[in-house]
Every structure is written in C-alpha cells, then in structure tokens.
Amino acid sequence: MNSKAQKMFEAIRDNELEIAQVFFNESLELAMEEGDLEGLSEFAEALHHAGFLSEATTTYQLLKQLAPQYEEWDLYMAEIAIDNDQISEGIDLLLQFDSKSELYPNVLLVLADAYQSLGLYEVSEQKIREAMSLLPDEPVLKYALAKLFYTIGSFKKAIPLYEELFEIEEEMPWEDNIVMQLAECYHGIGEFEEGIYYLEQLQTSDHSSDSLFQLGFAYLQTQAYGRAIQIFEELLEKDPDYLSVYLYLAQALEADQRLPEALEKMLLGVKENPFQAEFYLAAAQLYRKLKQTEAAEALLDSALEFEPEFVEAVLLKVDMAMDGERYDEVVAYLESNPDNVNQPYYQWRLARAYNELEEFEKANDYYKKAYHYFVDNLDFLENYSEFLQEEGNLDMLKEVVEQALLIDSNNQYFMDIMINRLS
Template sequence: MSYSEQLLDSIEKQDFSQQKILLKKALNNDKPEILASLAENLTDLGFTDLSKQVYRALIAKFPKEDLFKVYLAEILLNDGDDDDGLSLLYNVSESSPTYVDSLLVQADYYQTNGLLETAKTKLLKALKIDPDEDAIKFGLAELDYLSGKYEEALPIYQDLIKRQKNFSEVNLNQRIFQTLAKLGQYEDASKIIKEHSEDILDIDSKYQAGLVMLSVGDYDQAIKYLDSVIEQSPDYVNAYPLLAEAYEHKHDDNQVLHAAQTGLAYNELDQVLYSKGARAAANLKDFKTAEKLLKKGLKVAPDNNDLRLQLSNLYLSEHKDKENLDLFASIDDDDIEPQAYWNMAISYERMDNSDKAKSEFLLAYPEFKDNSIFLKQMIRFFSTEANSDEIVKQLLERYLKLVPEDYEMQDLYNQLQ
C-alpha cells in the first residue's frame, strides 16, 4: 500500500495522528500519478490544505505541467486566496494544452463574483480555441441565462440537449422550460413540462412549473406542482398566492381560503393572500373571517387601497355604514379613489346625510359616468332631492343611452319633459 493510500485510509478512519508524517512520506516516495490522484481525492474530501501541499510539490517537480497549476489555482480561489490563484491562471501560456482549462476556471471565478461580462469574455475565448467543447457552450448558456439574455441562452440549451440530458448538476429540460417561460413562451414551456415531468424534481423547478401551468390555464397541473412544492417545503411562501389563484379559477373558495390562511401563517406580510382569502370567505358567506382578514391586512399595509376598498364593499353589504365611513376618515382627499366616493355616497344616503351623499356622488361621477349601475343609484338619490330635476334629467339621458330598455327610467324621464 502506497503512503498516499495509507493517508487516505487514515482520513477515512478519522485517525489524524499520522497525517503530517504520511503526507511527507507520500511526497518523498510515491509516484507522480499516485500523488496526482491523492491531491484529487483530498480535494474531494475537503482537505484542501493537504491537497495544496501536494499540488505545490508536483508543480515544483514538473514546472511545465500546467494542469497542476490550474487545479491548485481553483482550490486557492475557492479558499479566498484570489491573488495567488489568478496569478497561477494568468501564467498559463496560450500555447499550453491546459490553456482552455485555465480560461474555464477564470470564467467560473468571475461569474461567482458577479462579473458576468468578464466571465463571458473568457468563455468566448475558450470557445474560439475549442468550438466543439460542450462545457464551454454550457457555461455561455448559463451566463446568458443569469444575465437575462434568454434569446441567446435558449438555442445553446436546445443544442446541448441533443447530446445529453444533464450537464453538471443542471437538468437541461428544466433549463429549457424555464428559459421559455422567461421569454413569455408559456405554451412551449408547458409542452416541455408535460413531456418531461419526470425531470422536474427540485423545488424551484416545481414552483416555476406551477407558474407556467397557471399561465396557460392548466389549473389542475398548476395545483399539482404547487402542492408538491408546499409538501416539500411548507415555508415556500411564494407558492401560496399562486395556489390560491389556481383555486380561484376553479371557483373553489374553500381551497382558496385554506391556501390563503396557511400561507399567511408563514408570511403575515403577504397582502395578496389577505385579499384573496377575504374574497373567498365573503363568497362563502363567512363575513366574520373576511372582515378579520381585511382588518389584519390593513394593519400590515395601511396604505393598501385595494384592501381598504374590499373592506368597504364588505361593510356596505353588511350595512355597516359608520364603519365604512370611518375607513376613509383619515385618508387625504388626493388618496381617495373614485370607488371610495361611490361607497361613501351610499353610506351617507343610508344615514340620511343628503348633503354628504350628494357631494360623494358628484365626486364619483367623472369616473363612473358610463356605469349604468352607478347612474341608476345616483338617479334614484337625486330624484328625492329638491330642485334636482335638471340633474336627474341629464343623468337619465346618459343612462338611457346605456340601457334603453329600462322602461321604469324611461317613464321617469318622460315625466320630467
């Protein structure tokens, strides 16, 4: 048994007492090919301090063997010794058979540090030297994907998958459907998902598959993938709004409410879930739960006008007019939406505050002047107000253009002639 083998055996047995002695004996006695294998094994086991010593010894014995320099540089860069690592890589000559390997390690280093354009420059240089090397092509595709250049990445992935299904730890079918989705080509992405569902294994891919299937209207498949995400990781908070949306399309309010409440247990800041959950609860006539969700949502996001209007609509349906008006009491006029004016007009009318109701109807009118429901409510209100014949007549003229078959309103208009 070589000293290298003895060293690896002692590491496997977690006996580190002879580590330095065995390493020294290996360096002094073992053949170069055995030492090269030792260095590789030590790196794989995470003993990079030892593997660096082996590679340095090999470089000293074989200064023209650039591959050892590349391997040592890769370890140095991973350990944060950037200057020494890059120095080794840049000292590899362009005429060296290991120059492409040097460029690949450089590209990986620059990509890891966010210098994507520099990394791409290195890979393009490598591709010019070795245009048939798939590792280089894959690296370029990954850089384009990370840079948002999906049109450039897609044909490279599609070319690579003709020869292999996986590259490194990346499943190419996953990458292709993800890239198609990024390009907005959801139908094509969904076909890849359906044809290669067995390849969609990791949780992020399942989430993205759920998003794609939701986008193409395949709600059952969307639910399948999103349920799988949540089963695998219940705190994957982004899945819950999509799951609730899928169930909304299936008109399953019970499941929408369940998805919203479960998601909020993991992320109480998700304003979408408050809205969807409250809407589902209201559809189920569970007004107490709907009100509770909307109130809590407004505590989390007091400036969320959509939640406020949703709660206002709920209060109107329950005839809680004071609560409805209180919702907007502290809101600046510039921040009040037209729908809020309409809602307040109804509450003021119910509370016999005609002046306020009149004001709110008039403020809402510019936005809803072509809304027949609003116009009819406004007509009914102003019909009870003194000296309002002219405005009622104008409202009726606009309303009857929209709903000419409303004979009740036509009769009222005739009476005002």
C-alpha cells in the same frame, strides 16, 4: 489516497477536527516519502470538494514541489482561490499560462468563471468564445456560454445553445439542468408553451421539486388551471416541505372558480408555515372574496403582528375598513405611525377617508402629496379629479385632466370633463 488521508476524513465525520489536522499532516509526510502523486492528487481533489480549501491548496503546493512539470497544479490552485473569493490571486495564476498550453481552454473557462463572479460578463463571454475557437465541438464550452447567458437573463441568446445541447444523443452530466434552464429561458421571454414542451420531456421520476414547480407555474400562466393544480398537488405529495407552492396552488384553484378549495389550501399553508406573512395575506384576500370580513381582518392582524411594515397587508386592512365606511378608523390607524403619512399609497387612502369625513382641507393636502407619485396613475387621477370638481378647483382640475389625456388621449371620462367643465 493513503491510509492517513482516509483516517483524516473519518475524524472529520466524527467532528474530531484536531485529530483530523494531525492525520492531514501525517498524510502529507507519508505521500512525500512514497512519492504517490496519484494518491496525493486524489486527496487534494477530495479536500477541495469537501470545502477544505486551505488544506487543498497546501496539498497542491506539495504536488507542485514533487512534480513541477505538471501545469495543472496551478490551474487547480487558481480554481480554489476563486472559490475562496480570492479572485485576483486566482486570475494572476491563470494569466501565467501560455496560450500554447494544452490546458489553455480549461484556463480560459476558469477565467470566464472568475470574470463572471466579478460582474464582467462581456469579458467572461470573450473568454468562453476564445476557448470555443480552440475546441469548437466541445459541449462543455457550449454549455458554459449558455449558462452565462441564462445567468444574466439573456434568454434569447441562451435558448439556441441549450437546444443544440438538448439534441446531443450521448448522456451528459448536466442533461436535467439543461431542461430546467431551457424551460426557464422560455418562461423568461413569456413563451410558456415552449417551456412546458421541454419540461414534459422529463419522466415523472426524473422531475426535481423545482422542475415540477416550474411546470405547474407554466401551466398556471397558460391558464391550464386543472393541469397546474394537478402538478402542484403532485409536488406537495413528493415534497411536503416545498411550502411556497401553496400560494400558487391557491391561485390556480381561485382562477378555476374554486374559491373554498383555494382558501382551504391557503389555510393549510398558514398552518404549515405560520411565520410567512404572504400566506396570511393570500388567505385574507380569499376570505374577503367570500364575504367573510372578520376572518380576513383577523388574519391580517396576525400577519402584521410579526411584520408590521407589510405594506400589502396594511393596504388590504385599510381598504376593508373603507369598504365598511369606517373612515375614522382608517385615519386613526394610518396616522398612528408618523412614517405612514409620507407613503403615497397611504396618503391616497387618507385623502379619500378625510373627504368622506368632510374634512376637505386635510383631504386636499393628502391628495396634493400623493399626486406627485401617482401622476401617471389614471385611477388616482380620476379619483382626484372627482374631488377637485366637488371643490371647484378648476385650475388644478385642468392640470390633472391634461396630464391624464397625455397618458390616454382617448379617455372618454377626461375628455368629457375637458369639454363640459373646462372649455
């Protein structure tokens, strides 16, 4: 890059954009005078990486004027167009390349990226495989195919490709990414032990915050709670701003029968991130398990202040009121919002509350409404069948029992009703 280009980047760093534009124009003029293709190419690449896509394109257009014999200018301009969401323009540039061009494998790889961004994953795969047929031993292409499968969730296809890349002895720029992505592929198919194996290959100093989280999560899934706790605490020490880990650390502590410590960590999470409703819910659930109802309800109220439609928090608040036999409170709270009466989970709670209040007609109405949603839910069907037996509604009871036995033909509870009440 010439001195004018360097001054342009200095002006950008100082947020002097008008001055930067002047230096940009002067840099192009100077490059044309000097015929400095290498410096101009470096300048264009730097502009692209810095996100100045329009200026980078202008620079490559100038390079094309100065040295039209080099095809790479069109390739780079196509990459910029795709980065700038001008995908059709980028594809048009790429399709002009001859298949005999030395750059054709690169063209195919950029085309694959373009088609992937359009959601045309099969076409993207075809382009990568075509490039691999030209350069069968090129690791970059194998990584591109593995990354495509990883991105679209085809983990079983990605795994053997990543494992081949993992065995390459020479250092590759994406080496740590391979470990992370390979582990995530194994986690995605439920093989957490395999994911742990690869993540444990990283040295402690090589772990990113995300890879530490993945490792802790994998140990949590394999019920190695002590190791999960250790990893999550390591992560918080390394990166105190990785706040989502508080939820999983609390889960691991709870699973390890350390409820007070789980609550302590979750309350710390609430303190660190007071606008995350899920943190309040998790802490409230722990308070409930520790029989501290008032503290749990206070946290739920705080969560619902800034996220009133947080369904899980509403359900927990209602269920705690049901546990306390505060049925009038349940009805008043849920029916205060007209939208609630159309929500199946709330309809079920309202049905139960009205049944306890001996307002059976209203209970029946809500059970009937909820039934359409919970037709495959055995817990609901059992609760509804209890109500129908008390009401003596044998026709509806028969329908509910038959539906339940379609789901689980060996369910003893429903078999007994069929034999003793409906035969």
